[in-house]
Amino acid sequence: MQANLKNKFDSIIFDLDGTLWDSTITVAEAWQKAKEELGYVKDDVTPAVVSSIAGMAYDAIFEKLTPYLSNEKRNEFKNLSARYELEMLSTKGGALYPDLEETLKYLGNKYKLFVVSNCQNGYIESFLKQHNFEHVFAGHQCYGTKSQPKFQNILDVIADYSLYAPVYIGDTQGDYDSSTKAGVPMIFAAYGFGKVTGEPITTIKQFKDLQEIL
Template sequence: MTQNGIIFDIDGTLWDASEPVAAAWNEVLALQTDTAGLQIPPEQMRSLMGKTAAEIYRVLFPGLSEERRSKIGELCSKHTNGYLQEHLGTLYPQVKETLRKLSRDFRLFVVSNCQADYLEILLDRCALRGFFTDAECYGRTLKSKGENIRLLLDRNNLEKAVYVGDTQLDFDSAKYAGIPFLHAAYGFGSIKEEVPAIQAFSELPVAVSKIF
């Protein structure tokens, strides 16, 4: 089997779940006395997705203690997992078809800053698990995205790999792990440096062939 791999971010790369995630969080926040007046619009949630849970809590609940932030965040995350079972995020166009094509020549992986249950929902409810050799996330390891990319590279004996993501953090993480980066420019973020980019997921086979 080939030792060349493509590693994917989730939010802003494979799907957009900002609307159902924001809706799920808002249902929880409305029931808490210290966040009852707080509502998170999908646009704000979109700007936060890709960060670790602790980072998101600090941005959204700056006036609360760290213990209280974590408690509310845990409630939101738990409710989100159930909510997403009925209100899935939206896969970007041609994701399944393109993954099927790529899997003929490359081993495919996922590394995200999400929680473990969130990763499982994407893989199972969107019927993507069969395309991927391995996956890792912050929720399992409590490691940074760069560290998780490195972990995945090592345990799968990958000789060459590229990370596909949409934010500056994704770029920085790929750089930390020592692998090339491909910007999903249709996603949530921008990159400060000039990097190879795709405007649609279906452009991946051609873009990846240039990198390898």
């Protein structure tokens, strides 16, 4: 873990799933409910299935899970899953990683904080509302807003908030590829869902490590 990153950045852009929280149990329950209601989706949706597709764009997730469905039926499954997902997240939420609130408070005193995720509209808002984080983050962007790739959403946040030295924190290869394409250095959250082939500027094994390095 590199400890020489203090005062190098003006802002931090976080991935959400596998970086700030783990919502796989709630999301799997929601998608499984949609699957059972519709009757034409072949495979059960488990937390392991949800974690395996973490970081993918929302549309791409359902293409991977149901390649055998017509676009019409796939969209029906996706839309019903999305609705149940937001409904359940509003009451059950997800599991925050240890020491997250304390560490975000520390970071928020030094940096502008943002979230960029490949989720649907309303998902980040559910996270913020469920855990009273609306005041913690200066802004956010997601795939569902403009259906554009994560690197472009990172660039949009940089432009919209006039950031000059951001760092991205994520847990998957997709996060690394997106941040690299956006020209933003990445800190790899090794406690999350994925692995990274490349050269993130450093790796954290737990969220509170950020207090030491930033």
